[in-house]
Amino acid sequence: MDFGLVAVVVGFLLILIGIWGILTQKNIVKIVIGFSIFDTGLHAIMVGIGYLKGRTAPILDSAVSPADALTSIVDPVPQALVLTAIVIGLGVTALMLAYVVRLYDYRKSLDISSYEDLKW
Amino acid sequence: MVRKIFVIILLIGLGWFFYGMADSFHGSDSLNMTASYYAENGAEEVGAANLVTAIVVTYRGLDTLGEVTILFLTAAIAAFFLKSKEEFSKRDVKPSSELLQTAAGMLVPLIFVLGVYVFVNGHLSPGGGFQGGAIIASGLVLLLLSKPLQKVNSRFFALVESFSGLFYVGIGVAGIFLAGGFLDNSILPLGEFGTLLSAGILPVIYILVGLKVGSELSGLLTKFQETQEEN
Amino acid sequence: MLSVIIIIALTILVLAAAILAVQTTNLVVAVISAGLVSLMASVGYLFLSAPDVAMTEAAIGSGLSTIIFFYVLNRVRGKDHG
Numbered sequence: 024m025d026f027g028l029v030a031v032v033v034g035f036l037l038i039l040i041g042i043w044g045i046l047t048q049k050n051i052v053k054i055v056i057g058f059s060i061f062d063t064g065l066h067a068i069m070v071g072i073g074y075l076k077g078r079t080a081p082i083l084d085s086a087v088s089p090a091d092a093l094t095s096i097v098d099p100v101p102q103a104l105v106l107t108a109i110v111i112g113l114g115v116t117a118l119m120l121a122y123v124v125r126l127y128d129y130r131k132s133l134d135i136s137s138y139e140d141l142k143w
Numbered sequence: 144m145v146r147k148i149f150v151i152i153l154l155i156g157l158g159w160f161f162y163g164m165a166d167s168f169h170g171s172d173s174l175n176m177t178a179s180y181y182a183e184n185g186a187e188e189v190g191a192a193n194l195v196t197a198i199v200v201t202y203r204g205l206d207t208l209g210e211v212t213i214l215f216l217t218a219a220i221a222a223f224f225l226k227s228k229e230e231f232s233k234r235d236v237k238p239s240s241e242l243l244q245t246a247a248g249m250l251v252p253l254i255f256v257l258g259v260y261v262f263v264n265g266h267l268s269p270g271g272g273f274q275g276g277a278i279i280a281s282g283l284v285l286l287l288l289s290k291p292l293q294k295v296n297s298r299f300f301a302l303v304e305s306f307s308g309l310f311y312v313g314i315g316v317a318g319i320f321l322a323g324g325f326l327d328n329s330i331l332p333l334g335e336f337g338t339l340l341s342a343g344i345l346p347v348i349y350i351l352v353g354l355k356v357g358s359e360l361s362g363l364l365t366k367f368q369e370t371q372e373e374n
Numbered sequence: 375m376l377s378v379i380i381i382i383a384l385t386i387l388v389l390a391a392a393i394l395a396v397q398t399t400n401l402v403v404a405v406i407s408a409g410l411v412s413l414m415a416s417v418g419y420l421f422l423s424a425p426d427v428a429m430t431e432a433a434i435g436s437g438l439s440t441i442i443f444f445y446v447l448n449r450v451r452g453k454d455h456g
Contacts, residue, residue, distance in 0.1 A: 026381060026421055031168055033385055033418075035161040037392055037411070039154055044396035046150045052401055052447065056408045059439065060392050063415050066431070070422050075171065080423040081182070081194040082269065089186035089336070096194065097423045098178040103198040107210040109430045110273050110356065114217035116439050117363055120446045121221035124370060127450040195426045261429075269425035277433035284441050360438060367445040 030071025037064025051126065051133050055119045062112045066105045073101035190333040190342040191266040199271065200345050200352075204326035208311065211355055215308070218363045225366045239289050247289035254282035262353030266342045272349040276356030283361045287368050300362040307355040314344055314351075381421060388414045405443040412436040 037060055044057025074097050081099035083089050123133075130137060174182060181194060181202065189197040199207050238244075262275030287293065318327035328348070334341035388411055395407035412435030419428035 028165070028168060029381060029385060030418065030422055032165050033388060035158075035165055036389060039158055039161070040389070040392045040396055042157065043150065043154060046153070047147060048396065050401070052443070052450075053396070053404060056395055056404055056443075059408055059435075060395060060411055063411055063431075063435065066427070067415055067418065070419055070424050070427055072168070073424075074422045075174070078423060080269070080425050082425075083186055083192045083194065084267075092182040092186065092194075093174065093179055096174075096182055098174055099181060099194040099198055100178055102195050102424045102427050103203060105424075105427050106195065106199060106271075106273060106430055107207060109427070109434055110277075111210060111213055111217075113360070113434050113439050113442075114214045114363075117367070117442055118217045118221050120367075120442055121224040124446055124449055125224045133450060193426070270429055271426065274426070274429045274433055277430065277438060281433060281437050281441075284438070364438070364441065364445075367442055367449075370449050371445065 025076060027071045027074035027076070030067050030074065034064040034066075034068035034071060037061070037067065040064075049134050049136060051123050051135055052120075054135065055116060055123065058119065059112070059116055062108075062116075066108060066112075069101045069105050069108075073098035186336060189328060189345065190336055191345055192336070193266055193268065193271075196266045196271050196345070196349065197342075200266075200348050201326065201328045204315070204348075207352065208315065208326070211308070211311070211352065214356065214359055215304070218359045221363060222366045225370050239291065244289045247285050251282050251286050254285065255279055258282065258353070258357065262350055263346065264339070265349040265353075266345050267339070272352030273356055275353040276358075276360060279353075279357035280360035280364060284364055287364070291371075295361075295365045295368075297362055297365055300358040300365070303358040304355050304362070307351040307358070311348060311351045311355070314348060318344075377421060381418070384414050384418050384421075388418070401447055405440060405447065408443070409436045409440040412439070 041057045041059075041061030041064060044060065045054050048054055048057065078095055078097045079087060081092075081096040081102065083092055083096075087095050126138065127133060132138075173179070181198060185191070185194050185197045185202075189201050191197040191201075258275045258278035260275075261270035261278060262272045265271030265275070283295075287295070314330070315326040318330060319325055322329045326348070328343035328345045331343045333343050339346075391407045391410040391414065395404045395411060398404050398407070412431055416428045416431035416435065419425075419431060
């Protein structure tokens with residue numbers, strides 16, 4: 024069983040669930056939750072692509088010497104990208120939630136359909 | 144209802160597209176060119192045992208600088224939108240339970256020490272500035288939960304954040320003059336592979352990143368905590 | 375063999391928690407489920423040989439972002455909770 028393929032498939036399903044949440048939910052907080060699930064799916068796909076079967080983590084110690092790193096570690100580049108992407112994800116989620124607080128102060132409602140100032 | 148049908152059609156289309164991608168995905172057996180360069184030369188060029196750290200701080204150091212900047216921007220904009228209430232200090236809150244206060248008093252210093260350990264050892268073991276900063280911020284959350292009325296000095300966070308950012312860029316510019324380029328880590332000697340004082344300037348940069356991320360997240364959480372209304 | 379069973383259980387749990395987070399009408403349950411998705415994903419990253427990512431996801435995805443969601447929920451708690 025290839026864990027990398029499983030991670031890619033689960034990641035795609037999480038993205039679909041997240042988009043479903045973003046597009047169908049009326050509550051703004053639920054929409055933000057949809058975005059955060061979308062994020063998790065994206066990270067799972069990227070880590071899954073970097074996984075190579077039967078290899079170990081990209082940390083060189085007594086178990087993996089620098090000489091045989093080439094044949095025994097997984098791809099470290101997607102992991103480095105996902106590491107920073109998770110932190111940015113928290114920042115973006117916090118920003119969206121700050122907008123939610125602001126919108127709630129403005130009209131005392133969490134329903135997205137009560138904000139129709141820009142609707143035509 | 145029409146809206147939901149449109150969404151379902153969109154999702155089926157996307158799902159078909161994703162199915163094609165997942166179907167053609169097959170894990171490879173060897174590293175690609177970039178990754179094999181990092182795996183072969185990372186240990187001697189950078190000297191960090193954790194290759195993810197070597198990539199985050201040195202090979203893709205500019206990315207990390209940009210990422211820290213984005214985090215700063217989101218924290219600043221969120222703080223702008225969350226103007227804290229004037230009557231914050233006047234609210235009366237039920238004090239939290241004795242158990243929580245005692246446990247927080249014992250655990251918070253340990254959590255801070257764990258965070259510092261994680262980012263000091265970032266080049267040897269799993270962990271680093273981002274994880275250590277997040278651990279420090281979660282220690283602060285425990286403190287805020289146990290003492291809801293505690294006024295947190297946000298100027299302190301701002302100072303720590305600004306100075307660590309300044310030193311981060313300063314070290315990067317020093318790399319242009321003293322070593323091979325921006326954020327090159329061979330300003331200091333590389334040292335013996337696998338020890339705490341190795342990998343040149345890399346541990347210093349990761350400590351600065353840890354302080355910056357920790358103070359940014361703490362400031363963000365404090366802002367959200369200050370908007371709480373009374374119940 | 376054991377790892378295959380754990381992976382299957384994780385897959386089912388992640389998808390169930392994600393669907394619950396999107397579909398439930400109770401906001402507290404939704405936030406907790408979103409945290410659960412992150413926690414299960416961080417266990418999954420360990421199986422994908424990515425300990426750094428697992429640490430970050432556990433500390434940030436399931437810790438700090440859940441806390442921020444709860445601060446906001448407490449702030450906007452009002453008439454409509456649907």
